[in-house]
Amino acid sequence: MADRAPDPIRIDVGALVQRSVASLYAHLVTRPTGRAVRLAIETQLAEAGEPTVSLIDLTEVTILDFSCADEVVAKLLQRFLGADRPRNAFFVFRGVQVRHRDPMEAVLERQSLVAVAQREDGGFELLGPATPAERDAWHRVERAGRIPSDGRDHHFGDPNLSSGLAGILSRRLVFEAPGSGDLVALSRLVHG
Amino acid sequence: MNVLALPSSLDHRSVDDVLDAAARAPDGRILFDARHVRWVDPAGMLGLLSGGRFLRDRNGVAPRLQLPEHADVPGYMARMGFFRAAEEVFELDQRPPRRAKGDTDVLLEVTPITTNSDVHEVVDRVQRSAGTILTRTLHYPMTAVVQFSVILSEVCQNILEHAEAPGWVSAQAYNWQKRLGRHVLIVAVSDLGRGFRGSLADEHSARFGDRWGDATALEAAFIHGLTRFPDTGRGQGIQQMRKQVRKWNGAIAIRSGTARIADVPDWDDSPPLREGMASFPGAHIHLLLPGMDAHG
Numbered sequence: 001m002a003d004r005a006p007d008p009i010r011i012d013v014g015a016l017v018q019r020s021v022a023s024l025y026a027h028l029v030t031r032p033t034g035r036a037v038r039l040a041i042e043t044q045l046a047e048a049g050e051p052t053v054s055l056i057d058l059t060e061v062t063i064l065d066f067s068c069a070d071e072v073v074a075k076l077l078q079r080f081l082g083a084d085r086p087r088n089a090f091f092v093f094r095g096v097q098v099r100h101r102d103p104m105e106a107v108l109e110r111q112s113l114v115a116v117a118q119r120e121d122g123g124f125e126l127l128g129p130a131t132p133a134e135r136d137a138w139h140r141v142e143r144a145g146r147i148p149s150d151g152r153d154h155h156f157g158d159p160n161l162s163s164g165l166a167g168i169l170s171r172r173l174v175f176e177a178p179g180s181g182d183l184v185a186l187s188r189l190v191h192g
Numbered sequence: 193m194n195v196l197a198l199p200s201s202l203d204h205r206s207v208d209d210v211l212d213a214a215a216r217a218p219d220g221r222i223l224f225d226a227r228h229v230r231w232v233d234p235a236g237m238l239g240l241l242s243g244g245r246f247l248r249d250r251n252g253v254a255p256r257l258q259l260p261e262h263a264d265v266p267g268y269m270a271r272m273g274f275f276r277a278a279e280e281v282f283e284l285d286q287r288p289p290r291r292a293k294g295d296t297d298v299l300l301e302v303t304p305i306t307t308n309s310d311v312h313e314v315v316d317r318v319q320r321s322a323g324t325i326l327t328r329t330l331h332y333p334m335t336a337v338v339q340f341s342v343i344l345s346e347v348c349q350n351i352l353e354h355a356e357a358p359g360w361v362s363a364q365a366y367n368w369q370k371r372l373g374r375h376v377l378i379v380a381v382s383d384l385g386r387g388f389r390g391s392l393a394d395e396h397s398a399r400f401g402d403r404w405g406d407a408t409a410l411e412a413a414f415i416h417g418l419t420r421f422p423d424t425g426r427g428q429g430i431q432q433m434r435k436q437v438r439k440w441n442g443a444i445a446i447r448s449g450t451a452r453i454a455d456v457p458d459w460d461d462s463p464p465l466r467e468g469m470a471s472f473p474g475a476h477i478h479l480l481l482p483g484m485d486a487h488g
Binding site for chain 1: 346
């Protein structure tokens with residue numbers, strides 16, 4: 001069966017703040033603002049194809065407070081993690097700057113969530129309380145870009161790595177192609 | 193008319209006494225006598241507004257406010273935007289000084305917080321004005337401007353999310369050479385809402401049984417991060433504020449009802465928990481952030 005590559009979609013959160021809360025402010029502060037932005041993101045996703053890789057772009061966001069981070073990062077991820085998720089969507093946070101890290105790390109830690117983030121230097125990393133095995137497994141996929149299904153034993157034969165792979169799959173930190181079972185790094189999908 | 197004499201230093205150290213006095217004031221019209229006030233800070237100004245508003249609501253008549261006699265003090269209060277808020281609370285016994293346009297030494301004037309967009313406005317204003325004070329006066333790194341804005345956002349949201357009543361916020365930096373040997377930034381937030389005990393009662397009072405009260409409610413929120421919301425994402429604001437304030441070796445204190453709880457750094461001699469004060473509605477928060485100009 002041929003794999004269907006996820007549709008990448010870029011969502012500019014800075015622009016969305018201004019549109020969603022109908023204000024002149026570009027800061028991602030207060031819970032109602034965060035909720036409005038999260039709902040706007042979900043609306044955009046509803047119009048995209050499936051599966052989708054969403055690039056949540058924080059580049060233009062100067063201030064992200066904890067309440068907004070809880071809505072736009074933690075609650076967004078949570079909503080698309082469970083079996084009852086509204087769509088088959090994956091997330092990568094782009095433009096994550098030093099000033100965003102504290103709130104993002106705090107809300108991820110509190111909800112035991114992990115996110116894929118692209119730093120200012122272009123590199124990708126995991127944010128949140130991933131286990132060492134999950135980090136190790138994720139880095140293997142990230143380095144390889146794509147791991148064919150018949151290469152899984154080679155890469156994840158070790159029981160520890162195998163449990164790490166299970167973790168990153170259930171956390172939706174890598175894409176598992178539905179036809180071939182290949183593992184694809186989310187970074188490769190957002191880069192097209 | 194009953195007179196409530198204000199202390200000469202109307203600040204974060206005396207504000208509890210002012211709130212206590214307001215709570216214990218008899219019925220009938222009250223005169224707030226500020227003639228001998230020689231020093232005010234944001235906590236003192238918001239405490240005065242809260243005391244006045246409380247008595248106005250309780251007694252159904254606006255209290256009178258006699259302005260400080262020391263010429264510098266009313267001028268400073270005007271620069272801090274105090275009188276704009278005070279005119280809605282007090283009957284002023286004389287016309288307050290006008291605020292000169294273009295004052296740039298004020299970090300954050302006394303600002304009412306009633307809606308979400310007020311918080312956006314505060315953050316926006318502080319982003320524009322706080323950089324110089326935080327970096328040049330307090331010698332904080334540039335990254336602190338954003339962290340400070342986040343703290344302000346969270347502390348203001350505490351009013352909207354939990355008090356369900358309007359409140360005020362204000363912030364200013366001072367030179368505490370004698371007391372601390374450096375500058376300090378003071379942030380104050382006050383509201384006359386239902387307070388921490390009222391906010392948490394429905395969800396959490398049962399498990400505390402007879403121990404439930406203002407102090408236990410404050411401990412539950414301040415130390416354990418409990419909120420009235422079942423959502424596990426809630427309750428982070430105060431915890432994260434405490435964490436950041438600790439990083440800056442600062443102090444944070446919350447008075448609600450009859451109790452006051454605080455994170456006290458080594459340079460402060462305030463008690464971490466005070467009980468048995470007069471019951472005053474709402475929540476009154478202040479943060480003291482020392483500069484890094486003397487001890488790094």
